[in-house]
Amino acid sequence: MTDSDDFLWWRGPRSDRPRGDRWTEIGEESFQEKERRITGRHYLPGSVPDWAEDLFRVARAAFIADKYVRRTGVRDRWTRRISLAVPVTEHERWASAAVRTHLTALLQVLTGDLWNVDFRPLTGHYVEEAMISPDDPRAAEVALFSGGLDSLSWAATRARAADSRPLLLVMFREIGLLRLQQRVYKAVERLGGARPVLLLPMSQTPAGDGSRLRLETSSRTRGLLYAAGAIRAATAHGVSTVHIPENGQLALNPPLTAARSAACSTRSVHPRTLRSLNALVTAVSDTESAVQVVNPLTQLTKGEVCKAGRDAGLTPSDLESTLSCGKPPTRRSGGPPIANCGVCFPCLVRRSGLLHANGIDGTRYEALPWADGLPLDRGADWRALQRWLLGRYTITDLLTDTPLPPDMDPMAAFEVIKRGRKELARLLQIAGAAEAADAA
Secondary structure (H helix, E strand, C coil): CCCCCCCEECCCCHHHCCHHHEECCCCHHHECCCCHHHHCCCEECCCCCHHHHHHHHHHHHHHHHHHHCCHHHCCCCCCCEEEEEEEECCHHHHCCHHHHHHHHHHHHHHHCCEEEEEEEECCCCCCCCCEECCCCCCCCEEEECCCCHHHHHHHHHHHCCCCCCCEEEEEEECCCCHHHHHHHHHHHHHHCCCCCEEEEEEECCECCCCCCCCCCCCCCCHHHHHHHHHHHHHHHHCCCEEECCCCHHHHHCCCCCHHHCHHHCCCCCCHHHHHHHHHHHHHHCCCCCCCEEECCCCCCCHHHHHHHHHHCCCCHHHHHCCCCCCCCHHHCCCCCCCCECCCCHHHHHHHHHHHHHHCCCCCCECCCCCCCCCCHHHHHHHHHHHHHHHCCCCHHHHHHHCCCCCCCCHHHHHHHHHHHHHHHHHHHHHHHHHHHHHHC
């Protein structure tokens, strides 16, 4: 996919500006691992409609821009102004005011940045589309599969469904954690029984931008990239629904402190985000190939999701083999080969969920959040969680962070958070017992 025209540009701090103020069109050179699956070129059982190819192209452009533009270079060290120019096949559809409104609203909810997105016709480009293999089986269901507790539990549940048609799991590979993801996938295969389980691996690791500077560490558009890849695969399989399994507790992700409000906390599966994404898909898609994205676990806490996994036949060891960490130690330069740090907020929720389902958590973590001598910065999430659990949390707190879509029952969402708080409170009891033991 090459052309002399530029694919995207950016306006922002001069310190981050690429040579010539421009980046060339995103293709394989923008992602690591020179493999066919990087840009989605892989065997599919049917063709992909133009709108779905365009959506995937837009999502990749937003993801690369999100990684290349550092937040450290802007005045408040967060809010950036990002401009994209994306070539699309369905230019008239994407250039409409409604589509632009849906897309910019979605990107702003996800990242907290100010986006300006323009589109131009995809002419004079050589586009290598997905390779068609019509003899391959068509899936009846499509779900994202990360190798985490939530996606494993959902995949295990659906793998045991009384359906002879395949379940397709779309997995975006994590650098340094591929073996873990494959091991977790094997647990799903083991439970599949008569139902075939298919895996579609894709890549999401960007290459450097040529500046030799570290890329932006936040990846708020990564969820959009994942969803667009799964939507694209679903259209080729003739599936009208994509499942993005995320427990309702973390999908809502209430901020532990005022500094973590709105897009300062991940909102990739927040009900409002999914509503905006579905509105965008409806606006750009054909009615015959339209796909909607849903979160099947929105009414469950982490502990309830873990228990559902156990009910589906997963063992405690299966659950403990998963990845939940926001900053896996194995990604750090010189970090230990451990998947979960144990001290970030996702790891704390993980701990509470496994304790709820198994009564014990045998996961190998890098550190204990309440251990003496933990560096101040690494204990920040634990201290924030303690204050949040000891304070009062009301439905007003839930609604004033990121508004819920009008078709969602706010009381049902609030009840999920309340049950999740009870699960997390068990960590306070464990920490208190550990302190008492040390004092004795």
